[in-house]
Amino acid sequence: MSLKVIAFDADDTLFINETYFAETEEKFCALMSDYLSHQGISQELFRIEIENLPRYGYGIKGYILSMIEAAMTISSNTIPIEIIEKIVQYGKELFDKPIVLLEGVEETLETLYGKYKLVVATKGDLLDQRRKLHNSGLGKYFHHIEVMSDKQEIDYLDLLKRLEIQPDEFLMIGNSLKSDVLPVLGIGGHAVHIPFHTTWAHERIDHKIEHKNFKKMKHINEILKIIG
Numbered sequence: 001m002s003l004k005v006i007a008f009d010a011d012d013t014l015f016i017n018e019t020y021f022a023e024t025e026e027k028f029c030a031l032m033s034d035y036l037s038h039q040g041i042s043q044e045l046f047r048i049e050i051e052n053l054p055r056y057g058y059g060i061k062g063y064i065l066s067m068i069e070a071a072m073t074i075s076s077n078t079i080p081i082e083i084i085e086k087i088v089q090y091g092k093e094l095f096d097k098p099i100v101l102l103e104g105v106e107e108t109l110e111t112l113y114g115k116y117k118l119v120v121a122t123k124g125d126l127l128d129q130r131r132k133l134h135n136s137g138l139g140k141y142f143h144h145i146e147v148m149s150d151k152q153e154i155d156y157l158d159l160l161k162r163l164e165i166q167p168d169e170f171l172m173i174g175n176s177l178k179s180d181v182l183p184v185l186g187i188g189g190h191a192v193h194i195p196f197h198t199t200w201a202h203e204r205i206d207h208k209i210e211h212k213n214f215k216k217m218k219h220i221n222e223i224l225k226i227i228g
Contacts, residue, residue: 002168002169003116003169003170003171003190003227004116004117004165004169004170005116005117005118005119005163005165005169005170005171006112006116006117006118006119006171006173006227007118007119007120007121007146007159007170007171007172007173008109008118008119008120008121008122008173008174009120009121009122009172009173009174009175009176009179009180010120010122010124010129010132010133011122011123011124011175012102012175012196013102013173013174013175013180013194013196013220014101014102014105014120014136014138015099015100015101015102015105015132015136016100016102018196020094020097021063021094024063024090024091024093024094025042025045027090028041028045028067028070028071028087028090029041029042031071031083031086031087032070032071032074032075032083035074035075036074040074041070041074044070044073044074045066045067045070048066048069048070048073049062049063049066052065052066052069057123057124057125057149057150058123058124058125058149059123059124059125059128059129060091060094060095060125060128061091061125061128062125063091063094064087064088064090064091067087067090067091068084068087068088071083071084071087095128099132099135099136101136101138102196102220103219103220104219104220104221105138105220106137106138107221108220108221108223108224109138109141110141111224112141112223112224112227113141116227117143117144117163118141118142118143119142119143119144119145119146119159119163120133120142120144120145120146121146121148121151121156121159121172122146122147122148123147123148123149123150123151123179124147125147126147129145129147130145130147133145144162144163146159146162151176151179151180151183152183153183153186153187155183156170156172156183156184156187156189157187160187160189166188167184167187167188167189168188168189168190170184170189170190171189171190171191171192171227172184172189172190172191172192173191173192173194173220173223174191174192174193174194175193175194175195175196177193177209180193181193181209181214182209185209185211185213185214188213189213190213190214191213191214191215192214192215192216192217192223193209193214193215193216193217194216194217194218194219194220195216195218
């Protein structure tokens with residue numbers, strides 16, 4: 001590989017994220033348990049989240065709005081204001097969750113720093129992602145932070161254009177096959193998948209990936225064995 005740039009997804013690649021959303025969903029389902037089954041509430045929330053993605057994008061703010069809309073829909077618009085207040089509180093608590101780095105992240109970045117141009121390529125809310133990266137203490141390792149509205153092939157091509165590199169000079173590392181791997185392979189780049197124990201349903205795929213530019217690893221520091 002003639003690499004110049006290594007990009008890292010942020011959530012569940014550098015630090016914990018989906019675990020916090022799963023915990024919040026559990027609390028939301030408990031809060032709405034008088035109206036519908038746990039499974040029914042989860043399905044309705046997920047449906048509304050996906051429907052709202054073009055409007056709100058990814059991140060906590062959109063999630064709060066989707067929870068409120070789901071509560072209104074499930075209750076046929078009879079939800080008391082106290083429940084809405086509780087949902088807003090759950091959202092604020094998400095913003096206050098501690099930043100927990102995944103094992104081996106800082107050591108890996110420290111080793112690669114100065115050898116390659118390191119960037120963050122992640123989805124989500126711009127303000128929140130910058131806050132998390134600042135609070136994580138990892139910002140010092142990155143040349144560039146790209147908070148993307150989506151991760152399709154066109155989004156990665158736009159990123160490569162800004163970085164002034166060719167696809168075969170780019171490596172993406174992330175926990176999502178759908179967002180971090182498939183579109184990068186599609187444009188001729190390199191991709192490494194590092195699974196996280198919890199994956200949002202929207203990010204799952206149902207087929208196996210076989211590609212000469214693709215590798216799967218258990219831990220982020222395994223990347224050092226091939227490009228360190």
